[in-house]
Amino acid sequence: xEGRTGTNLPRIAxxxxxxxxxxxxxxxxxxxxxxxxxLTGLSAQSVSxxxxxxxxxxxxxxxxxxxxxxxxxxxxxxxxxxxxHFAIGVHIDPTVTTVxxxxxxxxxxxxxxxxxxxxxxPPQLVAAITEAADGLIASTxxxxxxxxxxxxxxxxxxxxxxxxxxxxxxxxxWTRVGLRELLHDATxxxxxxxxxxxxxxxxxxWRGPRGSAAAFADFVFLYLGTGLGxxxxxxxxxxxxxxxxxxxxxxxxxxxxxxxxxxxxxGCVGAACMPRNLVAEAADAGLLPxxxxxxxxxxxxxxxxxxxxxxxxxxxxxxxxxESALRLARGAATVSNLLDVRAVVFGxxxxxxxxxxxxxIVRDTLLTTTEARYVHRVTALGxxxxxxxxxxxxxxxxxEHAFSTRPSTLLLGSxxxxxxxxxxxxx
Amino acid sequence: xEGRTGTNLPRIAxxxxxxxxxxxxxxxxxxxxxxxxxLTGLSAQSVSxxxxxxxxxxxxxxxxxxxxxxxxxxxxxxxxxxxxHFAIGVHIDPTVTTVxxxxxxxxxxxxxxxxxxxxxxPPQLVAAITEAADGLIASTxxxxxxxxxxxxxxxxxxxxxxxxxxxxxxxxxWTRVGLRELLHDATxxxxxxxxxxxxxxxxxxWRGPRGSAAAFADFVFLYLGTGLGxxxxxxxxxxxxxxxxxxxxxxxxxxxxxxxxxxxxxGCVGAACMPRNLVAEAADAGLLPxxxxxxxxxxxxxxxxxxxxxxxxxxxxxxxxxESALRLARGAATVSNLLDVRAVVFGxxxxxxxxxxxxxIVRDTLLTTTEARYVHRVTALGxxxxxxxxxxxxxxxxxEHAFSTRPSTLLLGSxxxxxxxxxxxxx
Numbered sequence: 001x002e003g004r005t006g007t008n009l010p011r012i013a014x015x016x017x018x019x020x021x022x023x024x025x026x027x028x029x030x031x032x033x034x035x036x037x038x039l040t041g042l043s044a045q046s047v048s049x050x051x052x053x054x055x056x057x058x059x060x061x062x063x064x065x066x067x068x069x070x071x072x073x074x075x076x077x078x079x080x081x082x083x084x085h086f087a088i089g090v091h092i093d094p095t096v097t098t099v100x101x102x103x104x105x106x107x108x109x110x111x112x113x114x115x116x117x118x119x120x121x122p123p124q125l126v127a128a129i130t131e132a133a134d135g136l137i138a139s140t141x142x143x144x145x146x147x148x149x150x151x152x153x154x155x156x157x158x159x160x161x162x163x164x165x166x167x168x169x170x171x172x173x174w175t176r177v178g179l180r181e182l183l184h185d186a187t188x189x190x191x192x193x194x195x196x197x198x199x200x201x202x203x204x205x206w207r208g209p210r211g212s213a214a215a216f217a218d219f220v221f222l223y224l225g226t227g228l229g230x231x232x233x234x235x236x237x238x239x240x241x242x243x244x245x246x247x248x249x250x251x252x253x254x255x256x257x258x259x260x261x262x263x264x265x266x267g268c269v270g271a272a273c274m275p276r277n278l279v280a281e282a283a284d285a286g287l288l289p290x291x292x293x294x295x296x297x298x299x300x301x302x303x304x305x306x307x308x309x310x311x312x313x314x315x316x317x318x319x320x321x322x323e324s325a326l327r328l329a330r331g332a333a334t335v336s337n338l339l340d341v342r343a344v345v346f347g348x349x350x351x352x353x354x355x356x357x358x359x360x361i362v363r364d365t366l367l368t369t370t371e372a373r374y375v376h377r378v379t380a381l382g383x384x385x386x387x388x389x390x391x392x393x394x395x396x397x398x399x400e401h402a403f404s405t406r407p408s409t410l411l412l413g414s415x416x417x418x419x420x421x422x423x424x425x426x427x
Numbered sequence: 428x429e430g431r432t433g434t435n436l437p438r439i440a441x442x443x444x445x446x447x448x449x450x451x452x453x454x455x456x457x458x459x460x461x462x463x464x465x466l467t468g469l470s471a472q473s474v475s476x477x478x479x480x481x482x483x484x485x486x487x488x489x490x491x492x493x494x495x496x497x498x499x500x501x502x503x504x505x506x507x508x509x510x511x512h513f514a515i516g517v518h519i520d521p522t523v524t525t526v527x528x529x530x531x532x533x534x535x536x537x538x539x540x541x542x543x544x545x546x547x548x549p550p551q552l553v554a555a556i557t558e559a560a561d562g563l564i565a566s567t568x569x570x571x572x573x574x575x576x577x578x579x580x581x582x583x584x585x586x587x588x589x590x591x592x593x594x595x596x597x598x599x600x601w602t603r604v605g606l607r608e609l610l611h612d613a614t615x616x617x618x619x620x621x622x623x624x625x626x627x628x629x630x631x632x633w634r635g636p637r638g639s640a641a642a643f644a645d646f647v648f649l650y651l652g653t654g655l656g657x658x659x660x661x662x663x664x665x666x667x668x669x670x671x672x673x674x675x676x677x678x679x680x681x682x683x684x685x686x687x688x689x690x691x692x693x694g695c696v697g698a699a700c701m702p703r704n705l706v707a708e709a710a711d712a713g714l715l716p717x718x719x720x721x722x723x724x725x726x727x728x729x730x731x732x733x734x735x736x737x738x739x740x741x742x743x744x745x746x747x748x749x750e751s752a753l754r755l756a757r758g759a760a761t762v763s764n765l766l767d768v769r770a771v772v773f774g775x776x777x778x779x780x781x782x783x784x785x786x787x788i789v790r791d792t793l794l795t796t797t798e799a800r801y802v803h804r805v806t807a808l809g810x811x812x813x814x815x816x817x818x819x820x821x822x823x824x825x826x827e828h829a830f831s832t833r834p835s836t837l838l839l840g841s842x843x844x845x846x847x848x849x850x851x852x853x854x
Contacts (some may be wrong), residue, residue, distance in 0.1 A: 131480055159802055166801040218669040219810065234666060241661070241767020242645040248764035248798040253757070256683035263796075267683065293588065330680070335765065337675035338657065340668020369690075371675040374593040 005351055010403075016042060020050050021080075021403050026058055030077030032066060051078060058084030058146075061103070069343075085402070086147045088133050088189065089198065089395025091388075092179075093169055093349055094118040094226040094297040097125065098388060099132040101140060101308040102395035106207045110136050111388060117154075118297045122177045130186040149190035150183060151397035153199030153390045155227060160244045163193050187423055192397045194240075196348075197223035197247050201231025202238050203385055206396045219343040220335050221383070222328070223390075226297055226349045228270040230335060236402075244304050254330040269331035273324055275304035282307045287317050305313030307351040316355060325358040329365035336378045337371045347383025348390070355382050437600075437666050442477065443469060447477050451487055452532075457504030477550025478505060484512030485573075486531070488737035505531050512829070513574045514617065515560050518815075520776055521545040521598055521653040521724040521771045522677075525551065525815060526559040527821035528567060531558040537563050538815060549604045557613040558819030576617035577610060578824035580817045582654060587671045590620050619824045623665075623775075624650035624674050626820030628658025629665050630812055631772055633823045646770040646811070647762050649676075649755070650817075652726055653778045655697040657762060665827075681757040700751055702731035702777055709734045714744050735780040746782060752785040756792035763805045764798045767845045774810025775817070782809050835846060 003234035019040050024031055031039070038046045053335040054060045061081035073108045082103040093116065100111035112135065137144050155168045163180025165171075184191040194202075230247040232239040237251035239246055250264050250270025259277040261268035271277055276291075281299055283290040287310060288303055293301075312315035332344045337413035344366060346358065364382040370378045383389050450466050451458055458466065464474045481487045488508035488757065492501035509530040518525040518643040520543065527538035541555045564571050582595045590607025592598075595756065611618040621629075628648035648658035657674040659666040666673055675699025678690050688695035698704055703718075706727055710717040714737060717729055722730075737744035759771045771793060790807035797805045810816050 035467075080745075120771075124561050127795040142506075157798060159804060228598065234661075234668070239766070240659060242643075242769050243767055243802045244768040245798065245799050245802060246765065248767070251681075251764065251798075253680040253694070255680075267680070330755070335678050337678065338672055338673065339666070339761065342669050371584060371678075372670065372672050375584060375670045375672060 016040075016046060017035060017050050017054065020047065020054065020402060024078055025403065026078055028079070028105075028124060030064055030066070030079045032075035032077055034068070034075060042054075045276070056204075082107065084146065086142055087395040087398035087402075088136070088147060088150040088187075089199075089391040089393065090129050090133075090152045090183075090399070091148060091199070091364075091390030091394050092117045092125070093196065093390065095349060097129065097132075098131060098391040099136060099392040100388060100395055101133075101136040101142065102392065102399070103255055104399065106203075106399060108388065108392060110140050111261075112136060112393060113143055114146065116149045117171055117174065118300065122174060122182065123256045124181070126182045126186050133187060148182055148402050149191060149192060149398040150187055151199070151394035152183065152191065152193045152194070153180060153196045153394035153397070154179065155229070156195040156243045156248070158193055158243075160193075163191070168305070174425035182363065190398075192224075192401055193245060194244060194394075195229060195231070196225065196228030196390050196393075196396050197221055197231040198238055198240065198244070199231070199397055200347055200383070200385075201233050201345075201393070202396045202400060203389050203393035204347075204383060205236070205238070206336070206399065207385060207392055216342040216379070218339070218341040219345055220339065220341050221345045221347065222333070222335075223348040224273055224328075224334060224349045226275065226352070227329075228273050232305055233340065234339065234341075249331065249335065249405050252331050252334060254327040254334070254379075258327070268296065269327055276300045278320055279303045280306060282310075282317060285320070304350065305353060308371065311357055321354060321357040322361060325361040326365070328358065329362040332362055332380070333369050333378075335367055337368060340372055341378065342376060342399070343379040343381055345381045345383055347385065349387055351383060366426075431540065432740065441517070442466075443473060443774070443828060444477050444480075444481065447481065448486060449541065450507055452507055452830065455506070455532075457491055457506045458494070459495070459502035459504055460481075461495070461502060463505070472530060473603060488512075488557050511573065513569055514822040515574060515577040515608075515614075516626075516818040516820065516824035516825070517556050517560075517577060517579045517822050518553070518626070518817030519544045520623065521582075522728045522816065524556065524559075524775060525814065525818040526556060526563060527815060527818040527822055528560075528563040529643070529819065529826070530571065532828065533630075533823055533826060536569070537567050538818060543725065544601065544684070547793065549601060549606070549609065553606075553609045553613050553733055556610065560614060562686060570820045573695075575829050576614060576619060577614055577650040578626070578821035579618065579620045579820035580609065580623045581606065581620070582656070583622040583675070584672045585620055585622070585670075590618070594679060597608075617825075619828055621671060621821075621824050622656060622658070622660040622674060623652065623817050623820075624656030625649055625659070625665055625667065625671070626824055627774055627810070627812075627816045628660050628772075628820070629823045629827060630677060630816050631810060631818035632660055632663070632665070632772075633826065634819055643769040643806070645766070645768040646772055647759070647766065647768050647773045648774065649759060649762075650775040651700055651755075651781070652775045652817075653702065653775065655755075659766065661766065676758065679758050679761060681754040681761070684756070696754055699754035703727045705747055705751055706730045706734060708747050709737075709744060712743055712747070713745075731777065732780060738784055742846060748784040748803075749788060752788040755785065756789040757790055760796050760805075762791055763793060767799055768805065769803060770806040771811055772810055774812065776814055778810060779814065 013106050015148045019185045023039050034045050037044050060078050062076050063079050064077045067074045082105045085104045087102045089100045096116050097114045101109040105133045110118040110133050114132045157166045165174050165177045165179050168174050180191045200223045217236040219233050253267045253271045254269045255267040260267050261271040282288045311321045366378040366380050444494040446467050460474050464471050464514040466525045485508050487505050489503050490506050491504045509532045512531045514529045516527045523543050524541045539559050541559045584593045590608050592601050592604045595601050607618045607620045627650045639701045644663040646660050650656045657676040679696045680694045681696045682694040685693050687700045709715045793805040793807050
């Protein structure tokens with residue numbers, strides 16, 4: 001509220017450019033210049049000038065025509081120029097690192113998986129990501145000068161001023177690592193950093209098909225991986241909080257008992273959904289072999305896959321997942337009540353394995369127990385973007401920044417995304 | 428994001444008027460026209476035209492001068508015109524109804540208490556509120572034509588489209604009452620409705636002294652009355668959620684045990700802070716006389732006052748409040764983690780009685796357990812607005828609406844606040 005400025009600032013051109021870009025971005029079927037003027041309230045002359053600049057910069061393109069309301073001559077349609085610019089999205093998870101090259105509409109051009117963070121030191125991982133990004137650019141023939149930047153989705157918390165990873169509970173070796181600067185130095189790209197769950201929420205907002213979460217301006221993305229995080233979308237915008245660390249939901253209490261959490265308590269929703277704890281419970285019940293003491297995240301992940309396979313039946317394995325789903329559902333309802341959202345979207349690395357058991361349970365809980373049920377239903381949805389949602393979201397962080405009129409402290413490097421790009425090494 | 432429009436719309440004048448008004452509102456020491464132009468980025472000519480219109484409408488006033496940076500001639504300062512317009516704020520709580528007349532800067536001109544909602548039928552309460560509002564206007568000599576509207580703060584949930592109170596858990600006779608329309612019909616004023624906790628948060632934002640919560644753009648107001656609610660302020664704006672029903676925090680789980688909640692569970696934070704439950708616990712321990720079966724909210728309130736007096740010592744009564752404070756603190760930390768706020772403000776009808784016991788406990792918990800503690804501290808504050816915070820907030824709803832550039836579905840009646848005002852009856 002404070003500091004909102006008037007509209008004849010020097011940056012008004014940029015503001016109106018962003019208004020046009022966002023209107024075009026939200027109209028996958030294209031918009032004519034006349035429609036753009038109607039939608040945005042800008043004059044025909046302004047629309048003409050701005051679209052010419054955006055065409056010159058290859059941010060938009062002319063593609064197809066539409067006859068207005070049954071008569072008149074066909075009007076040229078403007079769309080985002082998919083191959084005019086690109087973004088690199090990097091998702092860092094304890095069990096896998098995914099690097100994706102996105103075009104300007106957020107479609108994945110190519111992606112590759114590389115070493116997981118839990119198995120590497122920070123310098124090793126930075127080198128592996130750089131190599132993967134260069135390889136994607138070389139193999140697809142994309143001009144590195146058209147890459148707007150590199151986005152990272154990783155477990156928080158972060159210091160947004162410095163891009164330092166602080167005390168990630170599931171990646172102890174990554175404490176106080178200056179990830180953003182390391183990756184900027186290694187790749188030469190502007191680098192933007194956000195939490196995995198926030199990036200996933202942004203991916204749904206940008207890329208979700210019609211009828212999915214993107215149709216809801218207010219939703220929560222519950223990101224299930226090695227840990228649990230929440231991405232919050234309010235009024236069609238990602239809610240970052242005061243330092244972009246919003247969405248810490250792991251210690252939300254949802255039960256009187258349950259596995260002991262890293263915070264020392266029982267009943268935390270994060271602990272109730274953590275593959276490591278569910279695997280341990282199944283092993284204690286004799287359903288799985290016990291993991292080796294000090295088993296790494298990848299071994300746990302394999303055992304968790306085995307547990308999910310067992311849970312397709314109606315026995316004890318299924319009951320373990322059902323109990324976890326009930327606890328997650330209570331957490332989802334609590335967050336829905338607090339934020340009055342229309343939908344909760346579930347996704348992340350483990351979601352596809354558990355969705356058959358989890359989705360009916362969370363759906364029922366949200367329909368029957370949320371406080372808003374007298375006003376509107378709260379819909380439970382599985383993410384439509386699969387396991388790559390984190391990497392797609394990381395790339396969308398770059399696109400969001402490029403299209404935004406708001407200042408951001410998150411991006412290290414040139415905000416225009418055109419300076420100092422390092423040429424890719426030979427693939 | 429979607430639907431954001433460009434800047435040469437017909438309503439651009441209104442937008443820039445609001446920009447100027449908000450700049451003036453946030454500068455209690457006044458601003459010169461030159462400073463306004465610098466702050467807002469508007470041209471000197473625009474500032475001159477807009478301020479002339481705002482002066483004509485008595486929204487701002489010229490008061491005092493300031494010599495610019497040590498030289499040059501003194502410049503006339505512009506401030507909000509306190510007595511140019513007014514707002515009526517009504518706070519409906521089960522134990523008391525408060526009606527306040529606010530001036531344009533949000534100061535209370537006069538206020539009065541009337542029948543509590545729990546002791547009246549909706550028509551009786553509407554009549555009592557109308558009489559109280561008319562009485563305030565008559566006794567202060569305010570011109571009813573200068574009253575912008577009437578705001579109501581009440582326990583939710585509401586249907587924002589109709590202004591109907593839905594199923595308020597603590598006011599069972601108020602189910603499905605069309606409160607907004609009833610009050611509009613009775614008073615003739617435009618009427619805006621919001622939840623008590625949200626209104627209280629808005630009051631802090633508008634009226635809190637410097638150094639208080641208003642200094643934080645991101646804070647949560649935990650409103651302690653007959654029940655518990657949360658008002659959320661993110662980026663300096665009230666977060667309403669998809670239907671202005673955000674802030675339902677009562678069933679957030681904070682303990683493995685505790686009094687049984689209306690939802691059938693134990694451990695809900697609302698139940699852990701509810702005066703009725705704390706009084707019952709004290710009575711069971713022999714510290715207080717037992718309330719009569721079916722005791723009303725006002726009897727409970729008196730017993731609760733007695734409990735708070737007992738708790739000034741170090742005995743069993745204090746331990747009851749301390750346990751309640753620990754549970755509230757856990758809830759406050761959970762919400763802080765989810766929203767990454769800078770502060771949690773505590774207030775509402777019972778706060779002044781419990782703050783001596785509660786504040787040190789919630790302060791310590793927020794400093795030591797929030798996830799953001801590696802990035803920033805989360806400050807616990809008592810509201811500076813006392814027991815009238817709900818009524819002040821209700822009036823601020825009207826001011827907020829009058830100063831906002833955003834459309835609102837909440838206001839019933841003329842959005843200019845000038846039409847159809849009923850003349851006040853003789854006081």
